[in-house]
Amino acid sequence: MKITRFVFGVILATLVLTGVPAFAEQTADDAVVDPGPTLYERLGGGEGVQKIIDHTISLHLENPTIKHRMEGVDLDYLAASVAAFLSAGTGGPNNYTGPDMATAHAGMMLSNEEFDAAVADVLAAVMGNVDDGQAEHDEVQAILLSFRDQVVGK
Numbered sequence: 534m535k536i537t538r539f540v541f542g543v544i545l546a547t548l549v550l551t552g553v554p555a556f557a558e559q560t561a562d563d564a565v566v567d568p569g570p571t572l573y574e575r576l577g578g579g580e581g582v583q584k585i586i587d588h589t590i591s592l593h594l595e596n597p598t599i600k601h602r603m604e605g606v607d608l609d610y611l612a613a614s615v616a617a618f619l620s621a622g623t624g625g626p627n628n629y630t631g632p633d634m635a636t637a638h639a640g641m642m643l644s645n646e647e648f649d650a651a652v653a654d655v656l657a658a659v660m661g662n663v664d665d666g667q668a669e670h671d672e673v674q675a676i677l678l679s680f681r682d683q684v685v686g687k
C-alpha cells in the first residue's frame with residue numbers, strides 16, 4: 534500500500550513539475566494560434582481581387598473557347614459583380630448582390646470545356662497578379678471547381 538502511494542506520489546509530482554504545466558502552456562498557445570491572412574488578403578484585398586478579375590475578363594476576350602460569350606455583355610458590371618462574388622467567397626467583405634450561379638448562367642447551356650476555359654483564365658490571372666501564388670492558385674481553383682454543377686448545362 535505504502536509503495537503504491539509512493540509511486541502515485543512520484544507520478545503526481547512529476548506531472549505537476551513537468552507534464553501538467555507544459556501541457557497547460559501548449560493548450561494556451563494553441564488557443565491563440567494566428568490563422569494567418571485570409572485568401573482574400575493574400576489575393577491583395579479589394580484592389581488585388583479587382584485586378585485579378587479585370588485581368589480575367591481581358592483573357593476571356595482573347596480566349597477562343599469563350600470570347601463569343603462576352604459579346605453584348607456589360608463588362609464593367611460583370612467585372613464588378615464577379616469581383617464582389619470572389620471577395621465574398623475568399624474571406625473578404627460580402628457585397629455580392631447578384632443571383633446564384635445557376636440563375637446567373639441560366640439559358641447559356643455552358644459546356645464543361647467553356648467552364649474549364651473560364652476557370653483557367655481566372656487561375657492565370659491569379660498567377661499573374663500574386664507573387665509566388667501557387668497556394669492561392671490552388672485554393673481559388675478548388676473554390677471555382679465547386680461551382681461546376683451550378684454553371685454547366687443551365
Ligand code: HEM
Nearest residue numbers: 599602606614615618631632637643647648651677680684
Ligand atoms: C466558376 C465559374 C463561374 C463563376 C464563379 C461565374 C460567376 C459569375 C457571376 C458572379 C456573374 C454575375 C452575375 C450577376 O451579377 O448578374 C456571372 C455572369 C456571367 N457569366 Fe459567369 N461565372 C462562371 C463561369 C462562367 C463561364 C464558363 C462563362 C462563359 C464561358 C460565363 C459567362 C458569364 C456571362 C456571359 C455572364 C453575364 C450574363 C449576363 O449578362 O446576364 N461564366 N458569372
